[in-house]
Amino acid sequence: MTPKSIILFGLLFSSLSVQSATYTVTTSSDQGIGSLRDFIEKANANPGLDTIEIPASYNAQAPISPNLGEVPSGQTDNRMTITDDIIIRGLGDDYVHINDHQRWVSDTGSFNTGYPNDPNNLILRSSGLLFDINPRNTAGRTIDATIENVWAEHMSGFIFSDNANVTLNNVILYRIVPRQGEASIMSTQDGLVTIKDSFIFENLGPRSAPTLIFNSDVFIENTAFESNGPLVESTASHVIQVSQDSSGSSTTAVIKDSIFKGLFNSTFRFNEADAQIINTLFDGRDANRGWPIYVNKGKLTLTNSTLYYPTITKNVDPATYKATHIELINSAQLIANNNLLVIIDGANNVGSAIYPTDWDDTTIYPLSENNNNFISTPGVDDTPNTGLSLAGCVTTNCFVPNTLSIALVDKGDDAKALYADGSSITSDYLKQTRPQGLSIDIGAFEKHESLYAHPDSYEVDQDTKLIVSSQDGVLKNDTNENSAAATLDQDALYGSVTLNADGSFEYQPDADYYGNDEFYYSINTSQAKVSITILSTGWTLIPNNAAPVANNDSYSLYADSIDTIVAPGVLLNDTDDANTQAPFYADLTARIYKQPMYGSVTLKETGEFIYTPDAGFIGDDSFEYDVTDIGTRHSYPATVNLHIQAGVPYGGKVIAGTSSGGSIGFLSTLLLTILALFRHQKSLAVKVVVPLLLSVSPFAHSAEENNGIYVTANPGISWLEPDTDHNAWSQESNSQFSFGSSLGYQFDNNASIQFTYRWLNSVDLKAEHTQYNDMTVDYQHYSFNFVYRVTQLWGDKFAPYFSLGLGYLDASSNHAEDFEVEDNVHPNIGVGVNVLDFGQIKSDLQWHHLAGDVDTLELVFSYYFK
Incomplete structure (x- = not known):
């Protein structure tokens, strides 16, 4: 291979190589730079495995709000689409939160009860699917998507995937409810689903579909499931369903070291899937109906697990449902080792724990095994046989798998107490070690003649x-x-x-x-x-911290103004149980929950808010907020109703004598003058400062000859721009004729002082709203200034000068009720230049800034008395 071809090959290889990137979320918004959605789109466009990190600051109090209910054109929701390998990782020791705030009120007035889109329900905030991974196999390959350390809640779906390896690691799914009751909260097709160290609870699954449906391989480890499933039971409404993939091939499911509680319906349905359930607890004591685990055509390997189910007669037809625990359909087979299948009120049960009852007949089912299991017998009370009762677990340990079966399973030999891969079963859901004994006597058929002590x-x-x-x-x-x-x-x-x-x-x-x-x-x-x-008996009982209460508010505002409601604002009528006397809102902080539809709100923690209506809007608007107490408890959102009327508020003022503003920035004018002087004379600093010091020293009179009294006449133009509240007045012209006169004393060719009076004329203001009057504002000004002429450059003629002093502004109006003066006394500054010099008679052009709303340009005629 020639050197040229090697170089070309290297360039080609580098151009095709994947690039991985790490992004850090910087905003809780669902849109814009730094948002989760923005970085997912960037990761999709960037080849290779990218990582999106979500800082720990996005917690339960400040979650990421994905805004899934805002429906873009042509879509069913505002889901986030993933089409390339990605890791979404929450940082910190606790979960980061993604909360879409799905809220609705049922027709009976109950909050978040049933399904959002049921008839007659009022949707307060809609939602949608969070992650759509490789939809319709967009990538044309199996992509990898991992989500770590994330708490997702109050949305209508979590993940849909097609041909993806999806991993949930340390994830919480909470109160995810489908909008139409049709789609599962998580659904996958092809690839592999891995769920580890997670908690999935109180997700209201669809009416007639599984809560989690996997047409793919599944691996679940060290994960808790509680109270998932629809409120209306159905034979198709399982917590988890595993079925064939898109090619019709069978799939595998492994569930180990996990727990299932609060079972509304069947726990699992395996359709042509080979399943393994290992070291896992099914606590079905609160199940509404006694529906079993269904296995269709596949093989179930059950090891070291406890299934605690209600009787078959509980709310079901015994002629239809044959088993309490496991129902094998279409020649499905069961391999069971070291398990406990217990019935609540077993004495009144009429159905078998496993159907068909001859499931362990190897002449019919050659793969079946039945080793060291306790299996409830119809019509026989399990309590004497197991030593267990309905109080078999207590509140402190009821959520630990095998709490019920530990008495039976914690003794056994290493040959039987194994996972399917051959590794020893030595720990439970909390990773507490369960050492194996020397013999295989779990007391299943011997009725526990061996004695085992437990903590x-x-x-x-x-x-x-x-x-x-x-x-x-x-x-x-x-x-x-x-x-x-x-x-x-x-x-x-x-x-x-x-x-x-x-x-x-x-x-x-x-x-x-x-x-x-x-x-x-x-x-x-x-x-x-x-x-x-x-x-200890020396502690003081600390009362429980109840959530604060945010109450609705109402305000009347004006369309043509930006309105500020000062603190405590929306907090005024809110309460916290920690406050036993007024103000009952003390220590509460406000947070915006939902922006208004016809304007925008800036809400401070103090309850103060600024509402800016959309241009031209008149009518009713509202926004929502909630409050947090010092114990970080949140209230339910409250609504602030806003009535927007035409015009501006009463009580507006015309304000003269302001401290800032003006037609031209006098500081910039002064700066330009000084720069111009420095450009022409490098040693100007010396030539100016030294005479200036001499002029104000005791030797000034003896050092210079040109001293004496002078008077001036100052015709000119004044710029008058008073401030107006709410823009309630307009001003056609801000410039008018002015006249002034000065009496001064000159110390020498450079320094002088002078007293000046100026009649600045008046300005006419037109009222723009009916509640206000047209008005005229008259201005006069008195000032005392120090003046310094820079004659060192080119002599008296065309000498520039500057003026510093203190002035008094006298402003008045013919409508005093709508007028005020912010400040009468102001520092003033001016710059000027000599234009004529005839000895005792001189003429100057000068600019003075007298107040924030007053400037003058004057032609000064001076007469010097010699």
């Missing part, structure tokens, strides 16, 4: 003896506690324990001690720890 926990107040009966003693949650005898192995560290064989005990903490303590007991060779929390 307990209790509380007691400081300096108080804890007395526990046998009914609530340490044997209560142990296997076959009725035949057990408890033995104290190790006494408490910060107190003393008396333990009885029936599990009852007394514990006396050491004097004044509070904190944590523990002791150990055993039954046979199985040992367990008893944890005791000693509560």
Whole structure:
């Protein structure tokens, strides 16, 4: 290969290489530079795996608002489309929040109940799908999309994907509700879905479709699902459905170390999918109906898991639904090892736990296995057989998988307690180690003749003896506690324990001690720890912090003005439970929730707001805000109703004697003059400063000859521009004739002082609104100035000079009720140049800035008395 061809190949390769980039979100808005949507679009256009980082500051109080309900032309919602490999990662130790604030009111007046688009429901804020990943396989390949450390809530859909590997890592999905009740909150086709270390709860799935539907491979690990699914049950409304991919090929599903609670309907439906459920808890005690897990044509491997379901007779027809736990359809097969299938009120159950009942007949189902499982028998109470009851888990540990089955599954040999990949099952959802025993006796068929001790926990107040009966003693949650005898192995560290064989005990903490303590007991060779929390009695009870209340407000404003409602503004009628006396809004901060439709609002935390109506708008408008207390609790949004009427507010003023403004910036004029002087004379600083110091010194009179009194006459033009509130007056002309006169004293050729009176004429103002009057403003001015002429350049003729002084502005109007003077006294400054010099008679052209609204240009005629 020639050197030239090598170079060309290298250039071609570099041009085709992918480029990865990292973007950081800088705004909670859904549009514009720095927004999440902006960076997704940039990542789509940039080949390679790009990362979008969302700072931790976008939290529950200041979430990203994707504005999914604003429907662009030709679309169903304002979803964010992803067409290239991407990672969207929340930064910090906590979740970053994406909240679209989907809100509606049902026809019964309930807030966020049912589905937004049900008939007669009032939608307060609509939403849509958040992420549309590789729609219709736009990329023409399988793309990778990862979302990490994100809390998404109050929207109508989270993810739709087509041919993508989607990974959710440490993600929370909360109260996502479809707009029409037709689409699942997450739906995938082809590729792989991975969900790890996540929490998916209170998502109101569709009426007749799964909450999560995957036509792809699925891997779920260490994830909790609670209270997902429709309120109206349906045989098709599963929490998760896994089906064939788009080619008709079967898929795989692996669910491990996870928990499912609050089951409205069936948990799973596997359609021609090979599924594995490992070390997972299904707590269906609160399920509305006893619908089972459905397996259609596929294979289910169930290992080390607990399924706690209601009876088949609970709200279903026993002739239609054959099983309480697992229903195998179309020759589907089950491989079950080390599992517990328990029935609530098993004595009244009439259906089998698994259907068909001969599911483990290997002559019919050659792949089936039934090893070391406890499977509820129709019409038989499970409690005596398992040692468990409806109180099998307590509030402190009920959300830990296998809380119910741990008594049965935490002893077994390594050969059986394995995941499908051969690794040992040694930890539960909270990653708490569960060591394996030496033998495979989980007590499924032997009815738990082996004795296993399990940890307990209790509380007691400081300096108080804890007395526990046998009914609530340490044997209560142990296997076959009725035949057990408890033995104290190790006494408490910060107190003393008396333990009885029936599990009852007394514990006396050491004097004044509070904190944590523990002791150990055993039954046979199985040992367990008893944890005791000693509560301090010296603490002051802190009341619960209730959410603050933001109340609606109403204001009448004007169309032709920018209106400011000063603090406390919208907070005036709001309340916080921490305030027991007025002002009840103390320590509350306001935040804009929804902008008005016909204008814009700038809302300060103090409750003050500025409303700017759209040009020409007259009518009713509104915006929404909420408040936050010092405990970061938020109120529900409140509405501020605005009535916009024509005109401007009453009470406007014409203001003279302002401190800023004017026709021409006098500082810039002075600066230009000085620069011009410096351009012609490098040593001007020396030539000016030295005579100036001499002129004001005690030797000035003896040093110079040209001193004496002089008078002037100053015809000229004045520029008068008083300020007007709300632009309620207009001014046709701001320039008019003026006249002034001065009496001065000249110290030498350079320095002098003078007193000047000026009649500045008047300005006519026309009222633009009926509540105001036409008016005339008259101006006069008195000033005392120091004047310095720069004769060092080219002598007296054409000598420039500047003037500094203090003036008094006398302004008045024929309508005093609509007029005021901001300030009478102002510093004034002027610049000028000599135009004629005939000895005792001179003429100058000068500019003076007298106030923010007053400037003069004068031709000065001076007579010097010699």
